[in-house]
Amino acid sequence: MADENKEQVQDVGDKIEVEANADKADNAADSISENEDSEKKAYEKNASENKASRVNGENKLELHSMSRRERKRFKKEQYKEYTSDMTKSQKLRYFFDYYKWNIIIPVIVLIFVSYLGVTIYKNTRPVGLAYVILNAENKDAINTSFEEDYREYFELSDDSRFPSAFNMKIDFDYYLENAEYVQTSNSTDYNILSTQCEIGEYDVIITDEKGLKYCSYSKIIKPLKGYLDADAYKALSDYMYDSINPNGDYEPYAIDISDTEFAKGLNTGYDNIYLCFPGAEKQNKRNSFRLIEYIYGIKLAYE
Numbered sequence: 001m002a003d004e005n006k007e008q009v010q011d012v013g014d015k016i017e018v019e020a021n022a023d024k025a026d027n028a029a030d031s032i033s034e035n036e037d038s039e040k041k042a043y044e045k046n047a048s049e050n051k052a053s054r055v056n057g058e059n060k061l062e063l064h065s066m067s068r069r070e071r072k073r074f075k076k077e078q079y080k081e082y083t084s085d086m087t088k089s090q091k092l093r094y095f096f097d098y099y100k101w102n103i104i105i106p107v108i109v110l111i112f113v114s115y116l117g118v119t120i121y122k123n124t125r126p127v128g129l130a131y132v133i134l135n136a137e138n139k140d141a142i143n144t145s146f147e148e149d150y151r152e153y154f155e156l157s158d159d160s161r162f163p164s165a166f167n168m169k170i171d172f173d174y175y176l177e178n179a180e181y182v183q184t185s186n187s188t189d190y191n192i193l194s195t196q197c198e199i200g201e202y203d204v205i206i207t208d209e210k211g212l213k214y215c216s217y218s219k220i221i222k223p224l225k226g227y228l229d230a231d232a233y234k235a236l237s238d239y240m241y242d243s244i245n246p247n248g249d250y251e252p253y254a255i256d257i258s259d260t261e262f263a264k265g266l267n268t269g270y271d272n273i274y275l276c277f278p279g280a281e282k283q284n285k286r287n288s289f290r291l292i293e294y295i296y297g298i299k300l301a302y303e
Contacts, residue, residue: 128160129287130203132168132193134211137269139166146265150294163201168193172213172244194220197278203287204277206263208270209243216243216253221276224252227285232300236292241274255292262295 066074083091128151136142147162168189175182175190182190196202197220205215215221224240225233236255243253254274257263263273275295277288282302289300 126157126160127203127283127287128154128156128162129291130163130201130284131291132165132196132202132205133266133268134168134170134193134205134207134215135268135270136166141267141269142166143265143267146262150291153294154290165202170207170211170214172210172217175214175218190214190218194218197221198280200278200281200284202278203284204275204291206257206266206268207274207276208268209272209274212241212243212254212274212276215276216245219246220278221253222279224254224277227277227279229301232289235298235300236296239296257295260295 079095083094086094128147133142144162144164150156150162151158151160170189170193182188185191193215197205205211205221207215212221216223223245224236228236239255239257240252241254241256242250244250245253254276256272257275258271258273266273275291277284279285279288286302289302293299
């Protein structure tokens with residue numbers, strides 16, 4: 001009985017071993033098949049790429065002696081010939097390799113030309129008013145709804161624009177305490193404002209007193225005596241506000257517009273609001289005088 005059990009166990013063990021070996025053989029066969037498929041695909045890919053590269057090189061030499069029409073016909077025939085035995089994916093890959101720069105370059109040029117055209121159009125439209133509001137409590141809360149009314153008041157064209165900035169923080173006391181840093185850093189609001197006003201980017205500056213003091217002390221804005229002619233100076237004398245000049249003395253540099261509907265409607269976040277004038281260009285002066293007329297109804301003569 002013991003011998004029979006031993007033989008049965010031996011038979012079972014042999015059977016298990018045979019099945020295990022069979023599984024291993026099947027797995028090995030599958031692995032070999034997968035490797036063969038992978039190698040075949042890699043070979044076909046390389047063959048296709050090498051073929052395309054060789055064809056391109058040979059064709060370039062022949063194309064030099066052809067007319068444009070002949071080149072076009074030749075390329076078409078060559079394309080059909082060399083893709084006739086390719087699969088769809090191989091044809092697509094070949095097409096992209098062969099024509100990629102013919103597609104990419106025109107697309108890049110089209111994007112650039114479109115962007116340039118839009119930029120030129122935006123920057124060449126007439127300026128209704130270019131203004132900057134300093135030290136706004138919340139730049140996103142600034143109310144610019146006056147622009148449409150301003151456009152209608154002066155009968156400006158519908159495409160006239162209103163370049164503006166509301167994110168600059170300017171503080172005279174901070175400037176005095178950190179003058180060396182402010183003067184040597186090109187990235188501060190102080191230097192950005194100075195540069196932009198110097199090249200005539202803004203017609204007017206709207207600010208609180210700490211911004212006004214910095215602008216007058218740094219000669220960013222013009223003193224009203226000299227900027228305005230005698231008649232304009234007299235007409236606006238009741239609204240003038242003094243600020244510090246580079247010598248430490250005080251003289252009229254701004255118009256106090258705090259009580260006007262225009263100033264209240266801007267939503268600057270502060271109560272005392274002053275209008276001052278960089279006036280680098282004739283256009284800046286003309287537009288600033290227009291704003292004075294819009295606010296006070298006082299028409300000033302300008303060249």
